[in-house]
Amino acid sequence: MxxxxxxxxPCILPQDVLKKASEAVLNFNGLDLSLIEISHRSKEFVEVMENARNLVKELLNVPNGYSVLFLQGGASLEFLMTAYNLLKVDGKAAYLDTGAWAAKALKEAKLLGEIDVVASSKDKTYNYIPKNYAIPADVDYFHCTSNNTIYGTQIKEFPKTDSLLVCDMSSDIFSKQIDVSKFDLIYAGAQKNMGPAGTTLVIVKDSILGKTGRKIPSMLDYQVHINKDSMFNTPPVFPVYVSMLTLQWLKDLGxxxxxxxxxxxxxxxxxxxxxxxxxxxxxxxxxxxxxxxxxxxxxxxxxxxxxxxxxxxxxxxxxxxxxxxxxxxxxxxxxxxxxxxxxxxxxxxxxxx
Known part of the structure; x- marks a missing residue:
């Protein structure tokens, strides 16, 4: 049946993608070696990483001045990385609380500084998106979650703000058109619309980095990952490859x-x-x-x-x-x-x- x-x-993936991915696990690019046993430094996998990044840029019309990264740790690690890279020492950030994942994101950010929850829909079990809230002018960034998987809500119109705009798009990235230029940082776990669990897409505006005044551990520093082309440590080769296949499938679809x-x-x-x-x-x-x-x-x-x-x-x-x-x-x-x-x-x- x-x-x-x-x-x-982890969710449904295109059948054609699953077929190609399974073949690559046995014999990748005719090398008589598995995708998951070749060096991530080999020209074959470097090409996979480059193709994946270029497809992201093409499909989302990512402007110049942004870096595209494939990292590890899921959106859950991005909750902390966002604050490390954007929240200044003695700074403040604003968060919109629209569900369990938004609440977890602000919980992590509170470890590093003051967090202003500008609005919350917790009063009605997160069954709506708050409207008409004010974002303080003195915050380092504003964080929101575009789609809330547990409660089935989605932001239809993003707020305008003079601070940096950060969005967790884990569960609706690539599902609808967005204007990347309106965002300073977008992150998304792969396991909804892009690939299997194990890699996380990050799109970050280069000019916003390095301004917090804090020391950032290497693995949590976006600039370190940019400098190393998403290969500061061994990347999750299989999730990146399947993400590349899925993005190519999407491109072929129109x-x-x-x-x-x-x-x-x-x-x-x-x-x-x-x-x-x-x-x-x-x-x-x-x-x-x-x-x-x-x-x-x-x-x-x-x-x-x-x-x-x-x-x-x-x-x-x-x-x-x-x-x-x-x-x-x-x-x-x-x-x-x-x-x-x-x-x-x-x-x-x-x-x-």
Missing amino acids: KKHNFSAG GVAAIEKINEEKAALLYAEIDRNPLFKGFAEVEDRSLMNVTFNLTNEEDKEAFDKIWNAAGISGIKGHRSVGGYRASIYNAMPIESIQVLVNAMQQLEK
């Missing part, structure tokens, strides 16, 4: 503009059923609904056993909601085909019947 993978991450249109169609199909079907209700506020993570609950919890049997029988996987929200979460990242969305819609309609 075909599986329909709605996992929140790029970010093309996938954005597809993603809008997929989300519209599923949200329409949630709103139409009296047995279901959406969790997130309508205006803040995510195009990547669709969160919903049953109107009557007594239907849970019956619905779980239906979607399991249909080959659906990974739609159980996060424990803090309950219900269901359908993660519909770039590689999720619309046919799988229809299978879930059919399951919801079967429960209704």
Whole structure:
């Protein structure tokens, strides 16, 4: 039976990418050596790293003056690296609290300085994005999380600020068009839309670095990684390679503009059923609904056993909601085909019947 993978991450990847990646593990580029056993200093892997970085620049129209890095540690390490590299000694930063990951980011930053939480949606279990908040003029940077995987909310319009703008785009990077020039630092774990867990994409404006007045450990210093072309230490060769393949797949599909249109169609199909079907209700506020993570609950919890049997029988996987929200979460990242969305819609309609 075909599986329909709605996992929140590590998540679905294109089948063509998985096939090419598996072949490379056995025999990479006809070398009769595995991708994961060749030197990361070899010209073959240096070419992989360069291709991956260039695809990021091309797909997101990254302006001159920005560096693209593939690092390790996930977004969780970026929570700390952001503060180390941008928060001045005795400085202050502003954070928008829109979910569990945003809260973890500000927790790490508090280790290094004063943090001003400008707004929070914790009062309603993070089911909306705060609006009309003020960002203080005296902060070193403002940090936000573009898409909240657990709660199914997404920032539709980013605030204007005179301070540096930092964004964790782990779960919606490459899913829609963005103007990179409006941001000073973007970071994203690979395991949602780009590749397997193990590498983290960082896009940083070069001119903002080296101004904190603090000593930064080498592994946490963006400038060190820029100087070494993402190879200060042995890079995660397999995740970088699979990310390169996924970015090439996206380019061949027509790029970010093309996938954005597809993603809008997929989300519209599923949200329409949630709103139409009296047995279901959406969790997130309508205006803040995510195009990547669709969160919903049953109107009557007594239907849970019956619905779980239906979607399991249909080959659906990974739609159980996060424990803090309950219900269901359908993660519909770039590689999720619309046919799988229809299978879930059919399951919801079967429960209704």
